[in-house]
Amino acid sequence: MTEAFLTRADAPTDVPLKRRLKRAERARQFKALSLVLPLLAFLLFTFLGPIAGMLWHAVDDWEVRQVLPHTVAALAAWDGKDLPDEKAYAALADDILAARAAGTLAIAAKRLNYAVNGFRTILTSTARNLKAQPEPGTAKETLGKINPAWRDRATWAAIKGASGPVTSFYLLAALDLTRNVDGAIVAAPPDQAIYRDVFVRTFTIGLSVTVLCLILGFPVAYLLATLPAGPSNLLMIFVLLPFWTSLLVRTCAWIVLLQSNGVVNDSLRFLGLIDAPMRLIYNRFGVYVAMTHVLLPFMILPLYSSMKAISPAYMRAAASLGAPPLAAFLRIYLPQTLPGIAAGSLLVFILALGYYITPALVGGGADQMMSYFIALYTTETANWGLASALGALLLAATLLLGVVYGKLVQGQQVTGGMKN
Amino acid sequence: MEGSMVTPAPALVRFSGIQKTYDGEHLVVKNLDLDIRKGEFITLLGPSGSGKTTTLMMLAGFEVPTHGEIYLADRPIKNMPPHKRDIGMVFQNYALFPHLTIEENVAFPLSVRKVNKAETQERVRAALRMIEMEALAQRRPGQLSGGQQQRVALARALVFNPQIVLMDEPLGALDKRLREQMQLEIKQLHETMGITVVYVTHDQSEALTMSDRIAVFNDGIVQQIDRPDALYEHPVNSFVAHFVGENNVLAGTVETIEQGYCRVALASGGSVMARAVNVASNGAATSLSVRPERISIIMDGATSEGPNRLPATVQSTIYLGDHTLAVLEVGGNEEFMVKLQPGGHNGLRQGENVSITFRPEDCLALDPV
Ligand SMILES: Nc1ncnc2c1ncn2[C@@H]1O[C@H](COP(=O)(O)OP(=O)(O)O)[C@@H](O)[C@H]1O
Ligand SMILES: [Mg+2]
Numbered sequence: 001m002t003e004a005f006l007t008r009a010d011a012p013t014d015v016p017l018k019r020r021l022k023r024a025e026r027a028r029q030f031k032a033l034s035l036v037l038p039l040l041a042f043l044l045f046t047f048l049g050p051i052a053g054m055l056w057h058a059v060d061d062w063e064v065r066q067v068l069p070h071t072v073a074a075l076a077a078w079d080g081k082d083l084p085d086e087k088a089y090a091a092l093a094d095d096i097l098a099a100r101a102a103g104t105l106a107i108a109a110k111r112l113n114y115a116v117n118g119f120r121t122i123l124t125s126t127a128r129n130l131k132a133q134p135e136p137g138t139a140k141e142t143l144g145k146i147n148p149a150w151r152d153r154a155t156w157a158a159i160k161g162a163s164g165p166v167t168s169f170y171l172l173a174a175l176d177l178t179r180n181v182d183g184a185i186v187a188a189p190p191d192q193a194i195y196r197d198v199f200v201r202t203f204t205i206g207l208s209v210t211v212l213c214l215i216l217g218f219p220v221a222y223l224l225a226t227l228p229a230g231p232s233n234l235l236m237i238f239v240l241l242p243f244w245t246s247l248l249v250r251t252c253a254w255i256v257l258l259q260s261n262g263v264v265n266d267s268l269r270f271l272g273l274i275d276a277p278m279r280l281i282y283n284r285f286g287v288y289v290a291m292t293h294v295l296l297p298f299m300i301l302p303l304y305s306s307m308k309a310i311s312p313a314y315m316r317a318a319a320s321l322g323a324p325p326l327a328a329f330l331r332i333y334l335p336q337t338l339p340g341i342a343a344g345s346l347l348v349f350i351l352a353l354g355y356y357i358t359p360a361l362v363g364g365g366a367d368q369m370m371s372y373f374i375a376l377y378t379t380e381t382a383n384w385g386l387a388s389a390l391g392a393l394l395l396a397a398t399l400l401l402g403v404v405y406g407k408l409v410q411g412q413q414v415t416g417g418m419k420n
Numbered sequence: 421m422e423g424s425m426v427t428p429a430p431a432l433v434r435f436s437g438i439q440k441t442y443d444g445e446h447l448v449v450k451n452l453d454l455d456i457r458k459g460e461f462i463t464l465l466g467p468s469g470s471g472k473t474t475t476l477m478m479l480a481g482f483e484v485p486t487h488g489e490i491y492l493a494d495r496p497i498k499n500m501p502p503h504k505r506d507i508g509m510v511f512q513n514y515a516l517f518p519h520l521t522i523e524e525n526v527a528f529p530l531s532v533r534k535v536n537k538a539e540t541q542e543r544v545r546a547a548l549r550m551i552e553m554e555a556l557a558q559r560r561p562g563q564l565s566g567g568q569q570q571r572v573a574l575a576r577a578l579v580f581n582p583q584i585v586l587m588d589e590p591l592g593a594l595d596k597r598l599r600e601q602m603q604l605e606i607k608q609l610h611e612t613m614g615i616t617v618v619y620v621t622h623d624q625s626e627a628l629t630m631s632d633r634i635a636v637f638n639d640g641i642v643q644q645i646d647r648p649d650a651l652y653e654h655p656v657n658s659f660v661a662h663f664v665g666e667n668n669v670l671a672g673t674v675e676t677i678e679q680g681y682c683r684v685a686l687a688s689g690g691s692v693m694a695r696a697v698n699v700a701s702n703g704a705a706t707s708l709s710v711r712p713e714r715i716s717i718i719m720d721g722a723t724s725e726g727p728n729r730l731p732a733t734v735q736s737t738i739y740l741g742d743h744t745l746a747v748l749e750v751g752g753n754e755e756f757m758v759k760l761q762p763g764g765h766n767g768l769r770q771g772e773n774v775s776i777t778f779r780p781e782d783c784l785a786l787d788p789v
Contacts, residue, residue: 313515316482319502320509321529322580328503331528335519 051395057388058171061164067108068095072163075156080183084156089139092150092159093130100127114383115158115169122149154181170389195373195390202370202394205287205359206352212292213299213348214341221303221340225310239300247294251361254290255281258362286362294358295351299344306340339409346405350398370394431455431491432616433479433584438488440474448474450640452488456584456618461610463619465627466637467663472620475637476586479618481505492583503532508577510587514569516561522572523548523557529580547575550609567598571605578609584616591626603629624664628652636660657698658786661709668715668756669789670708674699682785684708688751692728693780698787705788712757714782717746717768718775726777732756734772750776 065072070091078084099105105127112119126147134142143150150156161169161179172178172185176193180186187193220239224232242250257263258280265277280286310333318328356371370390377387433456440449449471456462464472477483479490481502489496497505508529516525526547530540548554551571561569570590577585587606591599607630610617621627627634628648635645636659644651644660655661662669672684675691682696684706692708699706718729732748735755743759746768750756758776760768768774 311513311515313511313513314517316480316502317509317511317515317517318528319482320480320505320507320586321532321576322503322506323528323532324501324503327532331532332517 054388054391054395057384058392059166059168060385061111061162061167061169063107063111064159064162065164067099067104068092068159071095071159075160075163078156078160080153080157080160080181083140083151083153086137086140088156089143089150090134090136093134093139093143096123096127096130097133111162112158114173114386115162116154119155119158122147122155126150157181157183167385170385171392173386174389174393198368198370198373199393199397201367202353203397205284205291205355205367205369206349208288209291209295209352210299210345210349212288213296214345216292217296217299217303217344218337218341221300221307224300224304225307226312239297242294242297247357250294251290251358254286254293254362258286258289281362282364284363284367287359287367290358290362291352291355295348298347298351302344302347303337303340306337306343310336342405342408346401350401353394353398430458432458432493433618434491434494435475435479436489436491438475438478438485438490440471440478440483440486447486448640449478449485452642454635454642454645456616459614459616460632461607461617461619461630463621463627463631463634464637465621465624465634465663468622470637471640472622472637473588476509476588476618476620479584480507480509480586506580506583508580508582508585510570510573510577510585510590512589512592514561514573516569516572516576518561521558521560522553522564525561525572526576526579529576533580543579547579550578551575551605566593567602570594570602574606574609578613578615582615584618586618586620588620589622590619591621599626606630628664634664636663638663654697655709655784655786658707658709658789661784661786662789666712666757666759668710668712668750668753670710670751670753671788672706672708672785674702674704674706674785676702681780682706684785686730686751690730690751692730692783694783694785695781697784699785706785707787707789709784709786710778710782712745713759715758715776715778717748717758717760718777727780728783729775729777732774732776734768734770734774736770737768748774748776 071088074088074091075084078088096105099108105123106120109120109123112123126143129146130142140150161167161183169179173188173192174195176188176196177185178188178192220235224235224239227235255262259265260277260279262280264280265274268274269277280289314332314336315328318332319325323331353369354371355369356375359367359369360372374387374390374394377383377390433454435452435454438449438452439447441447452475454475464475466472474483478485481497481500485498489498491497492500492505516522517528520528523544527540527544530543535543545554548557551574553568553571553575556564556568561572564572570593573590577587590606591602594602603626606617606619609615619627619630628651631648633645633647634651636643636651638659644656646654651660652665655664658669661667670686670692672686672692674696675683675685677696677699680696681693682699683691684694685691686708694706694708717732730750732750735747735749737760738745738747743762746758746760747754748756748758756776
């Protein structure tokens, strides 16, 4: 019977074996897909959608295009070397009158004000003083008279630069860059050039917190992995404890502990170690302490899982081969924990990059990270373009790190001899 | 208990009154005294849980004796850390470092000893040539088969010319054919390199094949230390007789003892003459031990001389290629094995009544089980 079956399966039938396999697999794949479908839909709605929206907002430039459509059209052919011709002035007057009637002028004014400080005043004064559409041929003169800024090439260059549909304006601004009158990319004026500093600060804090977590977490993970089950489980509960309290509560606890007349300062003063209270909070120190505390479990858990997989036989083998404890640790143990170190560091670093609440509560003005500015632009000033551009750059940096991590881990692929 | 005839070489390792407990309640190793001579291949043989690994770990320095002292070349080593003992070790699961290549694994003991590059390269190459794995030098342990990993572990433990090499059931994870091949290879390495090997196994045939001397462990106590042939021919107690080689047991009571022989009344009736090895006095209970190949079957009705003749019933015969095994019922023991020579007694039928006979010197009266 077996023989007959085999013959049938091997025999060339009308349907090739490959296609039959595919058909059989397809049903299975379909079932698997239907199981993850709810999650996929959820992710699409709450994660991918917003990210795509953010990326689009970072380059979208719709305001001027919508409010001043004729001007944008008239400037399309303008070479930017001289003042634009009469037609553009007439179109602008036309657009301003229409926008004033529709009440949409403020939208364009806000966008143009990002590009040239004071543009809002130019537009509103022009709108106020422009009674009616100027006689044909006199638009240039009329507008120039109302506001001399219209005789300035830079004013027109700003409109042309903001005429969309997409712009590099926000992304450049997020990098402390801007375009000059001739459209070349130049450094932004010093009073607006703050974001590189913020990026450097964000990455410095992220990196410092990661290193602190690694230094503090490594020995704990080692203990967890090597202690007998009883003490190890107890220790694990302590490690996981922070997960059971809210981030806000934990951060506020640090405020109570670290403030000028807080527990730490009072104890130190009581012991006579210091005379005046030390400044432990509302500065970088407070940020490091609170963030390291919050993020520590994210370092310990991946480290623990990589250490748990290392058989004690390796260290014994190293010792029997003549390696002193330190050499055995550095050459045998440490390299095998690298995947855990990489995973934990990546996790902590990426989480730290996005930190907002903790630095906002326990940091000073010079300790605010990128998310603070993103929140500021979305909730306070409603500058969606800049907020999105900052977010997009942060995302790009994070993705880059992810790729580097992937490469590192791939190169480190280890398969143990202990596993057979 | 020492049965060796050779003049003993000076002891390289001496276990003196060693006791070990993990939990503070019961001793895993009880009063171990053991000398290991320079250049010999000594095997610790015993059932699982008898304390062999613990003994090895104390020698390697990974466990501390609860009591007693271990001497290495006449120096006590209780407080010497493992990496200074100069003892190579092959672990049961090989413990090859997974993140290093085969070459780096073998070079590891040399590089921690700061041997210079040229010499390291030379010695690693020689070691890999010895195990015939030069071609795989750049692979990782995970890419090798079990047997290959075993060879690398061996090369790694030998490359730095340690005073002693310890092996803890190194072949336990291999299939039978590979195991037998590796047994020969290890034995050859031992002979050509002249190193001292302490080998742990629970497989008595492996121990018999490879060892110069065997220490039989049971329940934390060394039962007997002897050459393989002496162990097989002259076991000192029932445990050793039973654990080393095939063995038939008959229970009985000592009637008389004289000149090293005794007459034993079997529990099932009848009596036999046996060598008095481990019996106390007249009237004491004893366990008789007879090897399957020392027994002849006599078809019923045939006559024979000799004092030991017992009735038996054929249970079955087992064909094993080079010989056939007859399973008989003798004196209540239903698994009494007799090794038949090829061609002989082909006509044994199940349920047939026959007789067995054996010489008194082949039957040992030992402690009762
Ligand atoms: N690290 C340990 N902790 C507690 N008990 C152990 C430990 N190692 C071995 N034992 C116990 O000691 C006894 C002897 O073990 P072991 O020396 O490994 O025997 P063998 O190698 O002969 O099988 C066993 O009962 C085992 O459970
Ligand atoms: Mg063992």
